[in-house]
Amino acid sequence: EAQVTQNPRYLITVTGKKLTVTCSQNMNHEYMSWYRQDPGLGLRQIYYSMNVEVTDKGDVPEGYKVSRKEKRNFPLILESPSPNQTSLYFCASSLYRDHYNSPLHFGNGTRLTVT
Amino acid sequence: GENVEQHPSTLSVQEGDSAVIKCTYSDSASNYFPWYKQELGKRPQLIIDIRSNVGEKKDQRIAVTLNKTAKHFSLHITETQPEDSAVYFCAASGHSSYKLIFGSGTRLLVRP
Numbered sequence: 001e002a003q004v005t006q007n008p009r010y011l012i013t014v015t016g017k018k019l020t021v022t023c024s025q026n027m028n029h030e031y032m033s034w035y036r037q038d039p040g041l042g043l044r045q046i047y048y049s050m051n052v053e054v055t056d057k058g059d060v061p062e063g064y065k066v067s068r069k070e071k072r073n074f075p076l077i078l079e080s081p082s083p084n085q086t087s088l089y090f091c092a093s094s095l096y097r098d099h100y101n102s103p104l105h106f107g108n109g110t111r112l113t114v115t
Numbered sequence: 116g117e118n119v120e121q122h123p124s125t126l127s128v129q130e131g132d133s134a135v136i137k138c139t140y141s142d143s144a145s146n147y148f149p150w151y152k153q154e155l156g157k158r159p160q161l162i163i164d165i166r167s168n169v170g171e172k173k174d175q176r177i178a179v180t181l182n183k184t185a186k187h188f189s190l191h192i193t194e195t196q197p198e199d200s201a202v203y204f205c206a207a208s209g210h211s212s213y214k215l216i217f218g219s220g221t222r223l224l225v226r227p
Binding site (some may be wrong): 031033035040041042044045048050056058059092095097098099100103104105106107108109 | 159166220
């Protein structure tokens with residue numbers, strides 16, 4: 001089944017403890033992206049990647065890192081999580097980098113709580 | 116950069132009535148406008164999209180209209196059903212833009 005898989009679904013951690021949220025897609029998609037969803041703010045882009053070893057900042061990149069060493073994987077890294085990073089995170093991918101020609105497919109989300 | 120505003124933030128309608136959600140965008144170069152539906156506890160899923168070369172698109176009970184001059188687009192749901200209850204997001208993307216900018220979302224409640 002074609003899908004975007006995120007892990008874990010739920011994560012509770014403490015301030016400053018490094019964590020990684022994994023994202024993998026099996027559709028050979030070129031483009032991958034991370035969003036965070038907060039009430040009243042919609043979906044805001046954190047980072048995106050147009051291909052292997054090509055990443056760029058979205059609108060809210062502070063406090064996050066990403067890597068794209070393989071086409072299928074795009075992990076989100078929080079080196080030193082803080083409570084303001086408590087949020088619902090979505091990974092997404094699309095076949096092409098140009099959204100005009102390929103819709104975005106979302107993973108099931110990761111709810112992160114930082115205490 | 117692109118900015119997308121979405122209204123209303125919440126919408127409550129009686130089953131069978133119509134619902135309209137409106138979005139405005141700032142970048143006149145934007146040419147792709149998708150709508151996503153997010154049911155409670157689930158991921159956003161694409162329900163309909165429109166490109167700038169058309170003014171309206173329909174898919175059964177849902178339709179999207181685009182006014183490029185005014186830089187706004189709308190989602191219309193007719194004959195609403197309880198299963199239409201969800202959060203709806205509009206978004207906009209420019210030509211050769213690698214970013215999809217989302218609105219803040221509309222929580223639609225369809226009362227039986």
